[in-house]
Amino acid sequence: MNLTFQDYISIKIHKTDLVLTNFIKLKLEPFNLAPEQNLIMMLLWEKDGLTQNHIGEKLDKDKTNIARMASSLEKKGFIKRSHCLDDRRSVKLYLTPCGEKLGEEIKPLIEEFNEVVCKGFSNEELIELERLLLKMKKNVQIHL
Known part of the structure; x- marks a missing residue:
């Protein structure tokens, strides 16, 4: 079977x-907020004070990516980073008052989106779509 560019499901997902x-x-x-940020x-609007590691796990992002985005968010004044008292290697992220206020404006936009x-x-x-996307993700992950 010869598939054309338009036939590949991965292309359709990428375009979407x-x-x-x-x-x-x-x-x-x-x-002043990027989609990844x-x-x-x-x-954090769901649960303030998460560790960078926890956020990385939730978003399937490596530590370096999360640290870079957290640094940018901190420079913008939306969050503050704090080392955990019980584990100095672990960093928790907390919303600033500015970050909390931002949530009041952004959350309705995200719900509308x-x-x-x-x-x-x-x-x-929607349940079936989620199931199928997860199945695709797992199909690829076993090859990584």
Whole structure:
């Protein structure tokens, strides 16, 4: 079977991801927040004081990536980093008042974004989509 460029599911997913990323980038731009940085902020708005390691695990990102993004968020005044008292190698991230205020503005945008992305999908379809994406992820991970 000869597949064309348009036939590859990975290409379709990549193109969709580009559209999603560009859309959210546009929404976050006025707040001086990149989509990747927003993922860290979303985790902190859910539970403040997470370690960089925990955030890395949640986002499937390496320590260097998380440290770089955390440094940028700290420079912007959205978070502060603090070494854990019981383990000096471990760093926790805490929202600043500015970061908390940012959440009040960003969370409605993220909910609106999610509504746009999921429009027309039934709950069952969303569950199935999540199952299929996880299956694809696992298929690839066994080859890493």
